[in-house]
Amino acid sequence: MTKTYEPDSRFVERLEWQLASEYRRTNRLKPAAGKVAVPRRMVVATLLVGVLLTGVAVIKAAEYIKDSWRKKIEVARVETEVNLRKARLELTREEASAAKTRFSIGLIQEEEYQVIKLAADKAALDLEISLLNQDEAKATGETPRNELYAPVVGGRDFVSERLKIERRELELDLAALKSSAGRLERMVKMGLVSADELDQVQPQIGSQSAMIDKAQRRLELRSRFVAGKIPAREVEISDRIIAAESNLARAQNLFEAQKKRLAWMQDREALGLISKSWVQQVRYGLDEAQAELSLAALEMDVLKKVK
Amino acid sequence: MLEQQWLTIYRETVHPLYGYMAKRTGGNQALTEDIVQESYLRALDNWKLKTVPDTPLAWLKRVARNILIDYLRQKRWDVKAGPDFDPDSGSRTSEDEFESLEIFLAITSLGKKKARILEAFYYEGLSVREIAKEMGFSERAVEGLLRRARQSLKSLLPKSTSDGGQHD
Numbered sequence: 001m002t003k004t005y006e007p008d009s010r011f012v013e014r015l016e017w018q019l020a021s022e023y024r025r026t027n028r029l030k031p032a033a034g035k036v037a038v039p040r041r042m043v044v045a046t047l048l049v050g051v052l053l054t055g056v057a058v059i060k061a062a063e064y065i066k067d068s069w070r071k072k073i074e075v076a077r078v079e080t081e082v083n084l085r086k087a088r089l090e091l092t093r094e095e096a097s098a099a100k101t102r103f104s105i106g107l108i109q110e111e112e113y114q115v116i117k118l119a120a121d122k123a124a125l126d127l128e129i130s131l132l133n134q135d136e137a138k139a140t141g142e143t144p145r146n147e148l149y150a151p152v153v154g155g156r157d158f159v160s161e162r163l164k165i166e167r168r169e170l171e172l173d174l175a176a177l178k179s180s181a182g183r184l185e186r187m188v189k190m191g192l193v194s195a196d197e198l199d200q201v202q203p204q205i206g207s208q209s210a211m212i213d214k215a216q217r218r219l220e221l222r223s224r225f226v227a228g229k230i231p232a233r234e235v236e237i238s239d240r241i242i243a244a245e246s247n248l249a250r251a252q253n254l255f256e257a258q259k260k261r262l263a264w265m266q267d268r269e270a271l272g273l274i275s276k277s278w279v280q281q282v283r284y285g286l287d288e289a290q291a292e293l294s295l296a297a298l299e300m301d302v303l304k305k306v307k
Numbered sequence: 308m309l310e311q312q313w314l315t316i317y318r319e320t321v322h323p324l325y326g327y328m329a330k331r332t333g334g335n336q337a338l339t340e341d342i343v344q345e346s347y348l349r350a351l352d353n354w355k356l357k358t359v360p361d362t363p364l365a366w367l368k369r370v371a372r373n374i375l376i377d378y379l380r381q382k383r384w385d386v387k388a389g390p391d392f393d394p395d396s397g398s399r400t401s402e403d404e405f406e407s408l409e410i411f412l413a414i415t416s417l418g419k420k421k422a423r424i425l426e427a428f429y430y431e432g433l434s435v436r437e438i439a440k441e442m443g444f445s446e447r448a449v450e451g452l453l454r455r456a457r458q459s460l461k462s463l464l465p466k467s468t469s470d471g472g473q474h475d
Contacts, residue, residue: 004334007325011340016317019347023313026355140318142311151315228361 021063071141078134078144085127092120111183118176125169132161148222148239149232160222167215174208181205196264203257207250214246241303248296255289262286308354317347320364328371330430333407342378346371372415379412413463421456428453 096117103113136144136158145151150159184198218239225235262282268274324346329339346367360366414425420442427433427441435453439446 004336005326005329007321007340007343008336012321015321015340015344015347016314018344019317019351020310020314022348022351023310026351027310140311140315145311151312151319153315154319 017067020067024063067141074137074141074143075134078130078137082127082130082134085123085130089120089123089127092116092123096120111180114176114179118172121172122169125165125172128165129162132158132165147236148218149225149235152226157222157226160219160226163215163219163222167212167219170208170212170215174205174212177201177205177208196261199257199261199264203253206253206257210246210249210253213249214242217242237303237306241300244296244299244303248293248300251289251293251296255286255293258282258286258289308359312359313351313354316359316363320367323364324367324371327368327430328375331372331375331407331411331426333404333411335404335408338375338378338404342371342374345374349374375411376415379408410460410464413460416463417456417459421452421459424449424452425456425460 096119099108099113099116102108103110133144135156136153139153139156144158146159146162148159181198181201184193184201187193188195188198221230221235221238221242224230225232230238262279265274265279265282269276269279321343325339325343328342329335332338332342349370350363350367354360414422416422417425423442424438427438428435433441435446435449438444438453439449442449444452
């Protein structure tokens with residue numbers, strides 16, 4: 001006789017439903033803190049007998065239908081998101097193609113073409129994320145989870161897959177910023193724009209690099225969690241520390257840039273090229289950057305103590 | 308433990324747990340389903356009070372195995388009584404299944420080390436090398452233990468079962 005070691009699919013579904021109901025039932029019956037658990041449960045159980053006798057079948061059927069509908073609604077939601085992003089990608093690709101033609105015949109500047117092309121590239125990555133969300137929702141029947149300590153679903157690590165796409169998106173932004181900085185540098189050399197404009201792009205490049213570094217570190221943290229090397233609580237704290245360090249790096253970057261800008265403005269003011277109010281405005285910006293830097297440093301201190 | 312986490316664990320473990328148990332019950336569907344269900348209910352009771360173990364599947368397998376042993380001992384499984392048949396329930400333990408349960412119960416009475424080796428070799432299909440690695444023994448030691456475990460098992464079982472023959 002051939003033996004089967006695989007469960008019957010109806011059994012798997014029925015048991016899942018039963019366990020979900022049991023989970024919710026036990027959570028509803030949790031005793032209040034400070035009270036004796038057993039008598040309370042007995043009282044509740046006695047009360048429940050009446051309910052069980054009169055309408056348990058109806059309630060369970062309603063819960064089953066509700067769960068089933070919730071799953072269908074979630075899958076429908078992500079499918080709609082995929083369709084919208086597909087339409088958006090098509091549109092941005094058409095725009096990029098038209099922009100390329102306009103740029104090749106000199107109707108628009110390279111910068112304008114690059115901005116449109118970047119939008120199309122990012123739309124393609126957004127669609128990839130939506131497709132992942134769709135796969136996850138179909139597998140779990142729930143809203144996709146993006147916490148670093150979310151479980152792997154059916155052997156597939158959706159969180160890491162999404163993080164990798166997000167990192168690619170950040171890298172695209174960085175490439176665009178660097179390209180923009182290169183163009184500005186050439187224009188500064190030709191005397192077409194002031195060096196101040198170039199100085200404003202540099203901190204943005206620094207911030208973007210910090211964000212890529214943050215994405216990479218989060219990916220590594222996730223992979224350690226999936227490998228079972230660290231527990232969920234440690235993942236949560238480490239993730240916050242990564243975010244705080246990234247904030248700190250960004251705030252430091254901004255602070256240095258504002259300091260440099262203020263010195264440059266003060267030189268111009270001394271030569272009578274700009275008014276005092278311009279300098280004052282930059283000084284306020286520097287104060288704001290200083291406050292953000294202090295806050296980020298404080299947050300880091302707190303998190304390190306918690307860890 | 309969140310509901311989502313609970314259901315994810317269930318979905319990831321139900322197939323391997325069922326396979327693990329079905330091999331020990333000789334494919335007895337009703338018994339396997341009952342034990343798998345009971346294991347999850349115990350997990351729910353246990354994990355809501357404590358934290359979820361690092362390897363939920365290992366925890367579930369251990370509990371399921373103990374439930375099966377308890378069940379067989381509680382029934383005072385009598386190897387002479389033959390296959391269990393309940394005309395009212397409409398379900399029947401076939402002779403094959405009866406022999407499988409008989410062998411499993413005998414294996415569990417051999418002592419922890421021998422039982423583990425026989426289960427790993429026969430139910431889980433691990434090689435001698437894999438068992439040696441898991442238990443931290445040399446391959447030669449595992450082969451020796453396996454041989455002795457087989458002999459002990461043979462002495463515990465009725466001749467017909469140990470020879471692969473039929474019950475009277």
